[in-house]
Amino acid sequence: MVQYQDAVLDRVFAALSDPTRRHVLESLGAGSLAVSELAAPHGMSLPGFLKHLRVLEEAGLIARTKEGRVVSCELSAAPMQQAATWMQRYEKFWAENRAAKK
Amino acid sequence: MVQYQDAVLDRVFAALSDPTRRHVLESLGAGSLAVSELAAPHGMSLPGFLKHLRVLEEAGLIARTKEGRVVSCELSAAPMQQAATWMQRYEKFWAENRAAKK
Numbered sequence: 001m002v003q004y005q006d007a008v009l010d011r012v013f014a015a016l017s018d019p020t021r022r023h024v025l026e027s028l029g030a031g032s033l034a035v036s037e038l039a040a041p042h043g044m045s046l047p048g049f050l051k052h053l054r055v056l057e058e059a060g061l062i063a064r065t066k067e068g069r070v071v072s073c074e075l076s077a078a079p080m081q082q083a084a085t086w087m088q089r090y091e092k093f094w095a096e097n098r099a100a101k102k
Numbered sequence: 103m104v105q106y107q108d109a110v111l112d113r114v115f116a117a118l119s120d121p122t123r124r125h126v127l128e129s130l131g132a133g134s135l136a137v138s139e140l141a142a143p144h145g146m147s148l149p150g151f152l153k154h155l156r157v158l159e160e161a162g163l164i165a166r167t168k169e170g171r172v173v174s175c176e177l178s179a180a181p182m183q184q185a186a187t188w189m190q191r192y193e194k195f196w197a198e199n200r201a202a203k204k
């Protein structure tokens with residue numbers, strides 16, 4: 001049986017429950033980006049946007065790096081994989097459950 | 103490009119961000135269960151437990167049925183599949199991102 005860390009799953013799923021945060025993760029799929037580049041499409045105040053980044057960081061989904069004055073973010077995949085594994089496992093049950101009803 | 107409904111994803115991921123609610127979904131994998139059977143392993147007050155069920159119901163992840171006096175719950179798979187599709191799509195990016203760093 002796969003063991004999940006409940007605290008990790010709690011934070012990852014909570015982090016994913018917001019469209020701004022999901023969009024940040026999507027944007028980082030192609031590689032690391034400066035915070036200013038990440039923030040630009042969202043049209044919100046920088047402090048508001050930084051709060052979203054902090055939630056993603058605390059969930060372990062992104063990491064920040066600093067080069068000179070530029071702070072960049074990159075994906076950090078391990079916690080997301082725990083969440084994906086949880087979903088895949090139970091997706092199988094749901095698929096069987098639906099098939100049985102037909 | 104797959105279109106996701108942000109409001110659905112918001113509610114599904116928020117519903118998954120709690121261990122009690124994830125456990126309810128796991129328990130329902132094998133088939134529908136009475137609310138009393140679902141509540142038993144959690145050792146919490148019934149009103150507290152019913153709040154969790156309501157969150158799952160509002161996310162569209164479970165449906166309630168009533169037979170006589172017995173209220174049962176069963177899985178309702180469609181919203182979860184949207185969330186799983188979102189994760190699968192971005193999991194690919196993360197895997198590529200990690201492979202590229204090696």
